[in-house]
Amino acid sequence: MNAPPCARLLQSATSALSSAATRRTAFHSRTAASSLVRYASTVGGPKPLIPNTLDLKSGSPEVKVNESTRAEVSLKRFWKTVGIMQQSDGSYWVTLDGRPLRTPSGARLAIPADRKILAMLIANEWENQNQVLKVPGLPMTSLASRALDGFHNPKDHESDVDVREGVVNELFRYLDTDTTLGNKFKQDEKTKQVLRKIVDTWDAWQIAALERATYSTKSFLIAFALVSGRLTADQASRAAQVEVSSQIELWGEVEDTHDVDYQDIRRQLGSAVCMLAKTT
DSSP states (O other): OOOOHHHHHHHHHHHHHHHHHHHHHHHHHHHHHHHHHHHHHHHTOOOOOOOSSOOOOOOOOOOOOOHHHHHHHHOBOOOSOEEEEEOTTSOEEEEETTEEOBOTTSOBOEEOTTOHHHHHHHHHHHHTOOSBOOGGGOHHHHHHHHIIIIISOTTTOHHHHHHHHHHHHHHHGGGGGOGGGTTOOOOOHHHHHHHHHHHTTOOHHHHHHHHHHHHHHTOHHHHHHHHTTSSOHHHHHHHHTHHHHHHHHHHOOOTTTHHHHHHHHHHHHHHHHHHHOOOO
């Protein structure tokens, strides 16, 4: 199965962010080492020992431990193999050493039969994790978990209805301060009602994608167009950067800030589009 364009965009943005993180880590390490050396020479103490690696230990409070949270708490890779298991109902489970991933609430991370691409991308995220877990490198896992824990089966669970209603109400507030409208245009109620009728027909996966896209771009209109298939992730990313781009033209670009923010938006929007991709 060929990788969809959103997957290639997601990989490109993730690689760019990883490179930026490496540069930042190197810069902060040099700065910290220099500061320690200056401090030691000032107080006349011994030369500081600068470790080459950091031993990250968890100080987290008690949490419900499963394959996903165990990795997040330890921040270390404990699994050897990643797999995908198709169930009798057609859904897919992503497994670590044969054990299925679970959402933060403890539910199995069951991916619908028509979203095999999503299952493959989640499996790829976990396969690409090295010895130290990088949670930002799991955008597909976190988004699928959000859809299942927050918006799945609203007709069967009253709490899901409340969560969904609250989230959608909050997202619609962005219409009156939408970045694409220069923060000066208030949408009329009729427009909101038309858009709301459409959004109310969307499933859990679409609502989760809408939420991520809106918060990433600060624009309900861009997010709505993205989830509706009117914009690609790349087009939506560029649209979200119009205001920032105008500021860069005036004042210049801040290295490892503006460019990193742009790549993060690409990654967030790429994950939203990939989650909505269906296989026939």
